[in-house]
Amino acid sequence: MLSAAGIAVAAALACLFFFFVRRGRRVSGPEPPGPGGYPLIGSMFHLREPWFHYLYERFPNCGVLLMHFGTQRVYVLSRWAEFKAAMLDNAESLTGRPTQHITSVLFGDYGGIVASDGKIWRDYRRFTLQTLRDLGLGRRGVEEIVQEEAVQLLAALSSGKPVDTALPLSTASANVICQLVFGSRLASEEPQFAELLEHFSRLTQNEESNVHNYIFMALDPLIGWCSPLVRLLSSTPASRQVVGSFTQLMRFCERQRVAHAAHMAAEPRDFIEAHMIRQAAPDSGVFNDTRLSLAVADLFIAGTDTTSNTLRWALLLMLRQPEAARLVREEIRREIGDHRLPGLQDRKVLNYTQATLEEVHRIASLVPLGLAHRLLDDISIGEYRLPRDSLVMFNAYAIHRDPDLFPEPDAFRPERHLGLDGRFEPCATLASFGSGRRSCLGEGLARTELFVFFSAIMQRFSFRLESSGDRRGLADLMDRQANFSGALLRSLPPHEILFEPLGSAC
Numbered sequence: 001m002l003s004a005a006g007i008a009v010a011a012a013l014a015c016l017f018f019f020f021v022r023r024g025r026r027v028s029g030p031e032p033p034g035p036g037g038y039p040l041i042g043s044m045f046h047l048r049e050p051w052f053h054y055l056y057e058r059f060p061n062c063g064v065l066l067m068h069f070g071t072q073r074v075y076v077l078s079r080w081a082e083f084k085a086a087m088l089d090n091a092e093s094l095t096g097r098p099t100q101h102i103t104s105v106l107f108g109d110y111g112g113i114v115a116s117d118g119k120i121w122r123d124y125r126r127f128t129l130q131t132l133r134d135l136g137l138g139r140r141g142v143e144e145i146v147q148e149e150a151v152q153l154l155a156a157l158s159s160g161k162p163v164d165t166a167l168p169l170s171t172a173s174a175n176v177i178c179q180l181v182f183g184s185r186l187a188s189e190e191p192q193f194a195e196l197l198e199h200f201s202r203l204t205q206n207e208e209s210n211v212h213n214y215i216f217m218a219l220d221p222l223i224g225w226c227s228p229l230v231r232l233l234s235s236t237p238a239s240r241q242v243v244g245s246f247t248q249l250m251r252f253c254e255r256q257r258v259a260h261a262a263h264m265a266a267e268p269r270d271f272i273e274a275h276m277i278r279q280a281a282p283d284s285g286v287f288n289d290t291r292l293s294l295a296v297a298d299l300f301i302a303g304t305d306t307t308s309n310t311l312r313w314a315l316l317l318m319l320r321q322p323e324a325a326r327l328v329r330e331e332i333r334r335e336i337g338d339h340r341l342p343g344l345q346d347r348k349v350l351n352y353t354q355a356t357l358e359e360v361h362r363i364a365s366l367v368p369l370g371l372a373h374r375l376l377d378d379i380s381i382g383e384y385r386l387p388r389d390s391l392v393m394f395n396a397y398a399i400h401r402d403p404d405l406f407p408e409p410d411a412f413r414p415e416r417h418l419g420l421d422g423r424f425e426p427c428a429t430l431a432s433f434g435s436g437r438r439s440c441l442g443e444g445l446a447r448t449e450l451f452v453f454f455s456a457i458m459q460r461f462s463f464r465l466e467s468s469g470d471r472r473g474l475a476d477l478m479d480r481q482a483n484f485s486g487a488l489l490r491s492l493p494p495h496e497i498l499f500e501p502l503g504s505a506c
């Protein structure tokens, strides 16, 4: 006679078997090419790091690739046509994200903006966009905040000593978000914030964080129903750091929420107050304290190191491309002079400067594989059928190096983004911010910061790379393995720059 425990184990094994069989089954019709993989384990051992680069080199001209994270199918869109066919022509089906049982098990709720989907994501995305607009996004309010930060940033860079740009640039972009979310410049004023900045960069720039993400994407559908297993998995070395960093950030947000509750105004002055007012309304729906912290954490993680690392790319690219740098400075001096800081109204006249930033986005391809989407329905891309619940990623790095879209793709050429009349023409095939319903929520803010910070630095300084202790040269910093790691962002290795004032300042 089988014992009850034996029956339970047999039933669990049968479930697992059918789960694997169902997930691993072939779909009808042709399958896209891909690196292959082992049953159950998937493609991990068939991929060479960094994946975006390996897939780009190994499968040129393939618009759709198939790999597996465990038993999870993962389609990678590597050409603009296929990327557009998915994100725009099948926009609604692409609004899912990989399941996130870990968030629920560890923090007591699903939520936030980046990792949620369905009603929570829809309500939070709408609320966040509306609140940021009410607080001045896209209007003068945010421009003033960004210009105030630009003044502080210029002061931090002009010490006369070589500066590791990572900290001042991420402090500046974190302060912009702090002003919108907390109503103050906490990144400079709160002593603990430097530690938080380290946690942000750990989450986006360490390979271990990405390994953790992939492991959870592979196993979450399988073990999500079993919270002890999720806890066990989250205590592995790769996960401990990620979970630890995220927990610190959540605690900081929670303390801010409590502090705000004591001094609420009738009209919301920042994101936290707007959220608390929304929460107190009779139809509070999905809005609660945990989700507030998750949403705030998302804004910081998504909005700090992305912007600051794009600026770090921009500065090194200016050192590598002295002629482009000369033209940017000449344009700024001609159109604005040096008596005031550049502002958003100057976008009308700083065409070459804007084209330069567009080319920086293309070359940097900062988030090379974007974020994973989960398919809510079966869809077709060309001859391929992509089944529901598969994951879809896009290879921005490969899209940006397609020679049909960008002849001589490795060359840095701002002129690609200028019309015949010399006006800036935004690149219609830029994948840096994603596309469709889940495209970057902060693109407008990021572009405002990048324009104001970059043009202010170019207006005020000439700069050069300081040879640091390990004497990294420019080519080493930009081309070698370090920024081709397996991390979420293509951030640059540490380096120092010496900024020297250019002529008179206001």
Ligand code: HEM
Pocket: 113, 114, 115, 125, 298, 299, 302, 303, 304, 306, 307, 310, 366, 367, 370, 371, 372, 431, 432, 433, 434, 435, 437, 438, 439, 440, 441, 442, 443, 445, 446
């Ligand atoms: C140069 C700077 C930035 C880059 C390159 C960038 C890039 C991206 C990318 C590639 C995605 C994923 C799109 C997808 O899933 O298909 C994304 C999503 C997101 N970004 Fe950004 N981002 C930047 C700045 C910002 C800023 C400043 C904020 C904050 C205000 C922000 C907030 C978000 C949020 C909340 C999402 C998730 C949107 C959703 O899932 O609905 N980002 N970003």
